[in-house]
Amino acid sequence: MPQLTERLPISDHRAPNNINVPATGKIFFHRIAGNDFLLGLYLPLSILLLWQAAVINSWIPPQILPSPRVVAGTLAELVADGTLFEHTVISLWRVISGVAIGGFAGLILGFTMGLSRHASDIIGPTFRALALVPKLGWIPLLILLVGIDEALKVVSIAIGAAVPVALNTLQGVRNIPPRYQETAKVLGISGINYFRKIIFPSTLPGIITGFTLAFSFGWKALIAVELMASSEGLGFLMTWGRQLFQLDIVMSTVIVIGVIGFLLDRFLLLLSNRLLYWLK
Amino acid sequence: MTYTKIIKGLLFPLLIIIAWQHLYDNGSLPQTLSAPSYIADAFYENLSNGQIFLHTTISLQRMMIGLLIAIIIGVSLGILMSSSAITNKLFTPTFRAFMQISAFAWIPIISVWFGNSETARIIFIAFVCIFPIALNTYEGFMRTPVAYKEAVKVLNISSTKRIRLIFIPSAMPSIIAGIELGMLYAWLATIGAELLMGNGFGVGALMLAGQELFRMDVVFMGVVICSIIGFMVTLLSSILQKVFIKTGSGAIR
Numbered sequence: 399m400p401q402l403t404e405r406l407p408i409s410d411h412r413a414p415n416n417i418n419v420p421a422t423g424k425i426f427f428h429r430i431a432g433n434d435f436l437l438g439l440y441l442p443l444s445i446l447l448l449w450q451a452a453v454i455n456s457w458i459p460p461q462i463l464p465s466p467r468v469v470a471g472t473l474a475e476l477v478a479d480g481t482l483f484e485h486t487v488i489s490l491w492r493v494i495s496g497v498a499i500g501g502f503a504g505l506i507l508g509f510t511m512g513l514s515r516h517a518s519d520i521i522g523p524t525f526r527a528l529a530l531v532p533k534l535g536w537i538p539l540l541i542l543l544v545g546i547d548e549a550l551k552v553v554s555i556a557i558g559a560a561v562p563v564a565l566n567t568l569q570g571v572r573n574i575p576p577r578y579q580e581t582a583k584v585l586g587i588s589g590i591n592y593f594r595k596i597i598f599p600s601t602l603p604g605i606i607t608g609f610t611l612a613f614s615f616g617w618k619a620l621i622a623v624e625l626m627a628s629s630e631g632l633g634f635l636m637t638w639g640r641q642l643f644q645l646d647i648v649m650s651t652v653i654v655i656g657v658i659g660f661l662l663d664r665f666l667l668l669l670s671n672r673l674l675y676w677l678k
Numbered sequence: 679m680t681y682t683k684i685i686k687g688l689l690f691p692l693l694i695i696i697a698w699q700h701l702y703d704n705g706s707l708p709q710t711l712s713a714p715s716y717i718a719d720a721f722y723e724n725l726s727n728g729q730i731f732l733h734t735t736i737s738l739q740r741m742m743i744g745l746l747i748a749i750i751i752g753v754s755l756g757i758l759m760s761s762s763a764i765t766n767k768l769f770t771p772t773f774r775a776f777m778q779i780s781a782f783a784w785i786p787i788i789s790v791w792f793g794n795s796e797t798a799r800i801i802f803i804a805f806v807c808i809f810p811i812a813l814n815t816y817e818g819f820m821r822t823p824v825a826y827k828e829a830v831k832v833l834n835i836s837s838t839k840r841i842r843l844i845f846i847p848s849a850m851p852s853i854i855a856g857i858e859l860g861m862l863y864a865w866l867a868t869i870g871a872e873l874l875m876g877n878g879f880g881v882g883a884l885m886l887a888g889q890e891l892f893r894m895d896v897v898f899m900g901v902v903i904c905s906i907i908g909f910m911v912t913l914l915s916s917i918l919q920k921v922f923i924k925t926g927s928g929a930i931r
Contacts, residue, residue: 438771523687530908538889622782656779
């Protein structure tokens with residue numbers, strides 16, 4: 399299934415050693431660069447310079463490309479007057495409630511399909527067929543069913559969240575090592591205790607992976623939903639800026655969306671490491 | 679798959695369809711929620727007047743053009759980032775920073791810069807797909823097994839040969855995985871582009887039109903078409919894997 403192969407970005411900065419770099423080039427770059435962090439700044443700085451140059455020489459009209467200084471000013475303004483904070487909280491709350499609802503449904507689905515062959519034979523194919531619909535494809539249907547209010551955002555995130563959680567839970571249950579089951583049998587653990595002591599802990603890594611995917615996808619999809627129909631939230635802020643032809647607002651919001659996406663990723667990574675401490 | 683499994687798999691959707699139709703005919707469901715018979719009618723109508731064919735072709739065409747551009751740029755970018763320590767340090771941090779931004783956040787900017795044009799839609803689709811493809815290409819080349827590198831050194835193979843015989847085959851599974859992900863992203867992005875900056879053509883636009891006219895049957899039809907195309911995309915990606923990944927390529931575990 400596609401969702402299982404969706405990978406989170408892995409922070410991996412190992413230096414490649416498959417192709418030999420001429421030693422002179424290395425030394426030259428290191429002299430001017432000092433360290434890796436500065437080297438990483440070259441590209442964004444040159445983009446910024448090019449951007450500034452384009453504005454100063456008016457290659458592109460400012461309505462289409464506002465100057466970096468204007469964008470920075472707008473960003474500071476939006477932060478200072480609390481607009482950004484307000485819309486961010488609304489957006490985050492939508493993602494959290496959507497993932498909570500969808501994740502819960504996904505857990506039930508995943509455990510049902512994982513624990514019973516019959517259930518997985520009966521609902522599995524239908525579930526997989528529905529999972530193949532791109533998550534945004536549900537939006538027109540949901541608009542007709544639940545309107546364009548808060549429910550639309552929460553339900554569309556919930557649908558997107560249920561799929562990775564269910565699939566990863568299912569996978570987790572299927573992959574429980576047989577010796578655990580045998581041990582449980584020998585020790586006479588059954589019923590609710592069997593679920594609590596054996597199934598749940600061994601499925602937990604899969605569940606956490608599922609929720610991590612659900613969150614990072616939910617955050618991305620929410621922006622799309624808010625762009626389509628919303629009167630508050632970060633997506634709305636962008637639509638609003640676009641309608642006023644104030645691209646500085648749009649660009650500031652893009653930066654904030656990126657920063658929050660990054661923080662969300664870091665937070666989830668930390669959380670999963672903390673929850674799965676016993677795996678290491 | 680055995681016959682009993684297929685029958686069991688069909689049981690659930692059939693039951694839902696029958697119950698849905700029955701409840702609708704009873705009048706227990708609101709009239710706005712269409713019924714399976716109406717959805718079937720919508721299918722028949724739109725198949726016979728060629729609407730489905732038209733919109734699906736346009737969507738698939740967009741998706742394929744965007745994907746093709748993304749494969750070219752993404753694979754080159756991945757090779758560039760992984761080709762040397764310097765390019766890695768120069769480009770990878772910026773690449774990762776851009777990856778954090780939800781792709782849909784670019785839609786307002788793209789639509790200001792390129793208007794509501796076909797170019798804008800294709801740029802968006804390509805932009806979305808570049809990330810998984812470039813990342814997987816990069817990781818594929820970065821994870822060449824040490825054993826291979828040592829073998830290359832010991833055997834003193836010429837550089838063109840070592841790229842052709844060692845590095846490309848060992849990175850291939852990862853590159854293909856990136857392209858597969860790219861295909862899924864491309865289909866999602868196509869629907870997104872058609873919903874958010876559409877021109878009235880494509881499967882997404884078909885659904886949007888149905889929604890605006892309160893034609894629930896047409897919207898349901900769109901969802902089914904989406905699922906079928908999604909299935910075809912996964913089928914295509916499994917074929918891709920079989921064709922391009924020779925046995926024995928990839929990393930030894």
